[in-house]
Amino acid sequence: MISIPPDVLAIALRIVLVGGGIYLAFCVLLWALQERLIFHPQPLTYPPFHPAADSVEIHNAGEILRGWIVNERSGGPLVVYFGGNAEEVSGNIPRWANFPATAVLMNYRGFGQSTGTPSQRNLVDDARAIVHWVRQRHPDRPLVLFGMSLGSGVAALAAADTSPDALVIISPYRSVEHIARSRFPIFPIRWLLRHPFDAESVAATMPRTLAFASPSDLVIPFSESTAMVEALGERVEFHQYDLAHNAFLEHAPLWGEVRDFLSPYTTPQRRHDDRRQPDRSGTVP
16 A cells, blocks of 8 residues: 655645635636626727718617617618627728618627626627617618627527528627637636627527638637537528638628628619618709
């Protein structure tokens, strides 16, 4: 029988206790600081001005969501855009101003000039409220939800309850839990995570979908995006680009693919009516 000296046992026990304490401390930090890891609210530095954009407010659950509706008189579909976890959405106004659709860009709670605090529950509940507001404003228009990065999960979860005509997602993911587990494999992420954004759980209910991902994306792993695409099945049209995470919306071919994907929702009559609408100066273009 091997005999272990008492002092060696004491040292080993001390190591186990210290290691266990450090491990538990990291678990507590991950639980307590996860909002700072997931959400990065950005302020609105300079209020934007663009002739195609009108500022709007939506009141929901005691908070005020502030953003813009772009090209409201467009003949294309209604597109509700949900941004990334560190995105103040006004920078997208010029892109949507030149696109044949009406785009609604609302900042998440705590982002830009929107009030409140972001969380999965708040963001998804606000997304439903935005869709309800849009449909009341334009009840006869096709509706598309468009999500970028974190917003792809927001769009998917909102789509499950609001039944849009189509979905566009950039850098999609199955869940924040899957991403966190790949980065913190030794921690019990499932038990620590309060904001899982489990998009995979509603994949079977998704409408016709257009998805984009990149193997060079260092924020959302390409394997995670392709796993979500596989979960969507035959309803998804998938395009792969070799782009950095924040470069998708600057990539002209992507907008061409989006335009083609959304073309069924722009009727000839709407295109005709749109050409006849006067511009803001009162003249017909």
